Amino acid sequence: MEKELEINGMKYRLVETVSNNYRIVRTKSAGVFAGNLISLEGDTARVENARRLWFWSGAASLSQLSIDGLKNPSNCKFPEEVEWVILNEVIEILPCTEKAINSIKGVPIWKV
Numbered sequence: 001m002e003k004e005l006e007i008n009g010m011k012y013r014l015v016e017t018v019s020n021n022y023r024i025v026r027t028k029s030a031g032v033f034a035g036n037l038i039s040l041e042g043d044t045a046r047v048e049n050a051r052r053l054w055f056w057s058g059a060a061s062l063s064q065l066s067i068d069g070l071k072n073p074s075n076c077k078f079p080e081e082v083e084w085v086i087l088n089e090v091i092e093i094l095p096c097t098e099k100a101i102n103s104i105k106g107v108p109i110w111k112v
Contacts, residue, residue: 022096024053024066028089032062034096034104035081043090050085051078051104066094069103077110 005012023037025045035050056078058071070076096104 020101022101023047024062024092024094024096025087025090026062026092026094027087028091030087030089033085033087035085037093038084040090040093043088045087045090045093046084047087048084049081051081053078053104054110062092062094065104066096066100069097069100070107073103073107076107078104078107079111080109 021037022035024032024034025037025047026032032053033047033050034053035047038046038048040046053065054077056065056070057075058073059065059068
């Protein structure tokens, strides 16, 4: 059951995140990746076991994806993981819930 917090008549949904370093990382020009954030120096990140999120379906935004995962994993285009990637011009980093992690990892590998 979801927990809610009410402050001054406004209700907020509380989301539990896990204590891990699995993150969705969005860059200015290289796209979006999901994986283990190892380091962040300025706007440069090292992400291990990184998967590029080329196209997703079933989440309205990266924020929703990081919390709820995907509703249509078979319609997503996520290539296989790479051992690591260095990402420049990082503009957004989102923590992921266990539900989101399982959803991202469950998307079939997209190849052409």
